[in-house]
Amino acid sequence: MKVLLTAQWVTGFVDGFRDDFPQVEFVFAETAEDIAAKAADAEAAIGPMNSSQLQAAPNLRWIQSSSAGVEWMRNVPELTERDITVCNTRGAHAATIAEHTMGMLVFLTRQFGPLYKAQQRHEWGVPKGARLVGLVGLKMGIIGLGNIGREIAKRAAGFEMDVIAVDVNPVEKPDHVSDLQLMDGMPALLRESDVVVVTVPITAETRGMIGPEELALLQPEAFFIVISRGGIIHEPTLIRMLEEGKLAGAALDVAATEPLPKDDPLWDAPNLLITPHSSPSSVQTSANVGRIVSGNLRRFLNGEPLQNTVGIKRGY
Numbered sequence: 433m434k435v436l437l438t439a440q441w442v443t444g445f446v447d448g449f450r451d452d453f454p455q456v457e458f459v460f461a462e463t464a465e466d467i468a469a470k471a472a473d474a475e476a477a478i479g480p481m482n483s484s485q486l487q488a489a490p491n492l493r494w495i496q497s498s499s500a501g502v503e504w505m506r507n508v509p510e511l512t513e514r515d516i517t518v519c520n521t522r523g524a525h526a527a528t529i530a531e532h533t534m535g536m537l538v539f540l541t542r543q544f545g546p547l548y549k550a551q552q553r554h555e556w557g558v559p560k561g562a563r564l565v566g567l568v569g570l571k572m573g574i575i576g577l578g579n580i581g582r583e584i585a586k587r588a589a590g591f592e593m594d595v596i597a598v599d600v601n602p603v604e605k606p607d608h609v610s611d612l613q614l615m616d617g618m619p620a621l622l623r624e625s626d627v628v629v630v631t632v633p634i635t636a637e638t639r640g641m642i643g644p645e646e647l648a649l650l651q652p653e654a655f656f657i658v659i660s661r662g663g664i665i666h667e668p669t670l671i672r673m674l675e676e677g678k679l680a681g682a683a684l685d686v687a688a689t690e691p692l693p694k695d696d697p698l699w700d701a702p703n704l705l706i707t708p709h710s711s712p713s714s715v716q717t718s719a720n721v722g723r724i725v726s727g728n729l730r731r732f733l734n735g736e737p738l739q740n741t742v743g744i745k746r747g748y
Contacts, residue, residue, distance in 0.1 A: 433455065433475055433476070434457045434458075434470075434473055434474045434475065434476075435456055435457070435458050435459070435474065435476045435729070436470065436471050436478075436489060436492075437458055437459065437460040437461075437479055438477055438478070438481055438485055439480065440460065440462065442478055443458075445478075445718075445725075446458055446478060446725070448722065449725075453726075453729060455733070459474070461485070464484060467484060467485055468488050471492075472488065472491070474489045474491065474492055476492065476493065476729075476732060477496070478496045478498060478725060479497070479498055480497060480499075480504040481504065481511075482504070482508060483510055486511065486514070492514070494516065494518075494519070494728075495516060495517070496519050497521065497742075498521060498721060499525075499712070500521055500712075501520070501634065501748075502518060502742050502747070503633070503634045503635075505518065505744060505747060506635075512745060517741055518741065519728055519739065520742050521720070521721045521724045521740060522578070522740055523720070524717055524723075526579040528711065528712060528713070528716060528717045529583070529584075529712055530586070532659070532707070532710070532711035533584050533587075533629060533659050533711065534591070536657055536685070536707070537627060539683070540655050540681040540683060541564070541565040541566070541681075542564060543559070543562040563680070567592070567593055568591065568592040568593070569593070570593050571593065571624060571625050572584075572595050572627040572629065573596050573597065573598075573624065574596070574628075574629050575597070575598055575618060575628065575632055576597075576599060576630065576631035576660065577597040577599040577612060577631075578603075578631065580659070581597060581599070584631065584659075585597065585606060585608060586606070586608060589609075594610055595608060595609045595610060596609065596611040596621055596625065597609050597621075598615050598617045598618050598621055599612065599614065600614070600637070602614065618646070619649055622646060622649035622650055625651075627655045627656075627657070628650065628654060628655070628657070629657045630642065630658040630659065630664055630665065631660045632660055632661075633660060633661060633747070634662070634663050635748060639664065640664070640666065641664055641665075642665040642666065643666045643669070644666055647665070647670060647673060648669075650678075650679060652678050652680070653680045654679060654680060655681050655683075656670070656679055658684050659686070662684075662689070662690060667698060670682060670701070671697050671701045671704075674702050674703055674704055675702060681703040681705070682705070683704070683706075683707075684704065684707075685711040686709055691708070692708075724740060728740070
């Protein structure tokens with residue numbers, strides 16, 4: 433059986449699969465000519481797909497995304513016309529992303545940015561104007577209580593924070609979440625929370641979901657963190673609020689445009705921590721992704737149901 437690898441970095445990721453699956457031919461196609469030559473008899477693909485790759489692979493029956501996010505499907509309308517199963521790796525990144533989120537929050541609340549700069553200047557003492565905040569008793573509002581949101585909630589509860597959440601689906605409320613509402617509860621969550629964390633996937637419904645009106649509901653002393661995907665919040669409004677002191681601080685691991693352009697105003701916004709979409713990355717995450725992908729490959733070869741299937745029309 434032939435499996436198409438759709439991105440260069442995926443080729444290194446599956447190197448260890450060749451010994452486990454000697455009956456599988458893993459091929460990488462980069463140019464249009466390569467795709468046309470190598471994809472015609474591929475039955476499966478690992479990595480994101482584009483329209484040209486899909487059109488060149490008429491026998492494709494399964495696409496295994498190597499990430500939890502599958503927003504690339506929005507640009508491949510042909511998927512809805514084919515009998516193809518798409519799977520992601522949800523859950524593999526959740527613990528690492530949750531740790532990254534809490535690290536960002538501690539960085540902001542404990543003023544590690546100004547403190548580190550003071551260290552570099554060989555200055556002992558808390559910089560003037562630095563407002564140190566503890567986490568115990570603060571209310572964290574999580575927008576999106578999927579795998580990632582639940583892992584963040586678990587860690588926030590460990591810091592003795594009061595955790596509330598909203599989700600588009602009527603999911604079961606964990607014991608360490610004090611209140612869980614559907615998305616119509618988001619305005620109240622934004623008003624009440626000392627910390628807001630955005631973990632929803634990027635879909636047609638969530639794109640631009642948190643605009644100027646929604647951001648205006650945040651408390652002036654609140655901290656705002658976006659950890660899932662760019663394009664969900666209105667970045668110019670976030671910048672303005674930080675410049676005007678209408679937020680205590682914010683952190684972004686994602687941006688509407690990635691890589692973030694060197695002249696983007698986000699870089700210079702005050703009290704904003706930016707990381708380069710690195711929250712999912714860790715040694716443990718790579719191992720988790722490998723287990724999910726290899727497990728599904730084994731199921732596919734054995735004709736068994738695949739795990740982590742996603743809704744193509746739903747977008748996640």
